[in-house]
Amino acid sequence: MAGKALVVAEVKGGALRQVALEAITAGRRFEPSEVIAVLLGAGGLDEPAAALGRRGADRIVIVEHESLGAYTPDAYLQALLQVVEREAPEVIVFGHTAIGRDVAPRLAARLGAGMVSDAVDVRSEGGEVRIVRPIYAGKAFEVRTFTDRPAVLSIRPNNLPLPDEAAGRTAPVERLAVDLKDLRSIVREVVKKTAQGVDLAEARVVVAGGRGTKGEEGFRLLRELADVLGGAVGASRGACDAGYADYALQIGQTGKVVTPDLYIAAGISGAIQHLAGMSGSKVIVAINKDPEAPIFQVADYGIVGDLFEVVPILIEEFKKVKVS
Template sequence: MSKKVLVIGEAREGSLRNVTFEAIAAANIVSDGGEVVGVLCGDGDLSALGQEMVYYGAEKVITVSNPELKTYTSDGYAQAVMEVINDESPEGIIMGHTAVGKDLTPKLASRLESGLISDATEVVAEGGNIVFTRPIYSGKAFEKKEITDGLVFATIRPNNIPSLERDEALTGQVTEKEVSITNIRTIIQDVIRKSSDGVDLSEAKVIVAGGRGVKSAEGFEPLNDLAEVLGGTVGASRGACDAGYCDYSLQIGQTGKVVTPDLYIACGISGAIQHLAGMSNSKVIVAINKDPEANIFNVADYGIVGDLFDVVPKLVDEIKQMKVNA
């Protein structure tokens, strides 16, 4: 049965995050031919971002602009989104499983007295019902959740559900809704971002990660070179962060970011279970390590036994040569 599904979009530094488009694709599955409605919160003119959601499959988009929404707070965004939910009465709500999504959606689910399926990696329609797949036990197993009745409320893991093709021929209404934001208990004085240059780790298609084997902060330089030629970004294990080789914003693992890139290259990473929990669902894993018994080789699709400081520069040179000859 067709449903109206609300997609809570997320913007960063003036651009929509890719997971917003993936959420629209998931919403199209959940709606089963029904209406997909986007919602965007922020400050200033959001119409261009709303139109971008239309190009990716939203049939209409509601923007909520208010100075109190310039920087995310759970109080402000929850008030704004709840106003839209009350107006639209959707049968489904989808959002990305991001830092914002993980904070906002439980608050909304509580207010709606609804369940919440978090961190879904697959959404399919089976027998008239919607089935979500999500990892459990730190990614060592998966469970399927079937929604047979009631509100469908879920967050989806970035870089898992393919977005629909962008089509500028698609048309949809983008309207602005005025909402009064009051009783904000959290005051944001300043925002200091610590993140890797370039691509967002959680949405990167290619990640080159370093562990204690990089030996120093300077040891990340060849990894940066490899990430650059591959059009990816650099990550790290907790061991490398604890050793002071890089900032904790690069940490991948159970207590860091969970990533699922198309290609994950682990350099000097032994493969502790906490790290594997954050990257073992990557589509292709390449491990580079001097120790042939390192646990990382148990999850790798391809393994190179050798010193990363010998192997990585050779990979960079070879890839550059391939690009020249292409």
């Protein structure tokens, strides 16, 4: 491929999302003449732009507009169409995030482009770029290729390696003024729930609880364990339905899909809908009183016991390791 690769780099809370860097890796595997990263927002994008330069972007395009401060489909789509018109990329790479899942197919439809979503690998074989994505709730994988250009691709977080960081490396930064017209929705105010800790979708360690947590006390233990490990807390659908955890933490077929290095499932039976959201984790540890719980069928390590006894022991042992 001799054309350009355009990476749509998402920023959250003023910081560059990790999957934006994984998208650079994906773009590179198409062997483009240039990897261009685009940042959309209302301002404050200089530091994320610098981070993209250190991680290997050849050029960065910053698009700032007051209507891009909070995500709306119309504003983002119009802005991206203007970037694509100017740059004429052969491949466009998104992170498979809430924003990427929404705007990427809209952009592909407007461009008449092929799209592969939720890719977990991008590799070159025999001169052809092959894209691997899970199907049937992660029970199987399919390999796709693009037969035409432009092509649109979204990458699942925590699956591709991060590009190497060079401390003194920089990339040219350009600012593109866009004209956004006839927006059907305008965000006047964003009211956020209080959120702390690591982003669940990109966490390297996830500690998840199910109905076996029995409520707030159980999740307090899980949050403490996650803090010790530098990870994030998740929940099963059952725990969310019972009111033990917010639906924003739900992992599963109707929630978030996570692929951390370590997944600790505490008090989760292992319904197929939950497994669809975490079975791609590199190491799975299950804690459950029921030795016949389905979660043990996918776990690399299993602990048969009461999480209220097991988790405090794990917390203390991990604290000792960190101190030593």
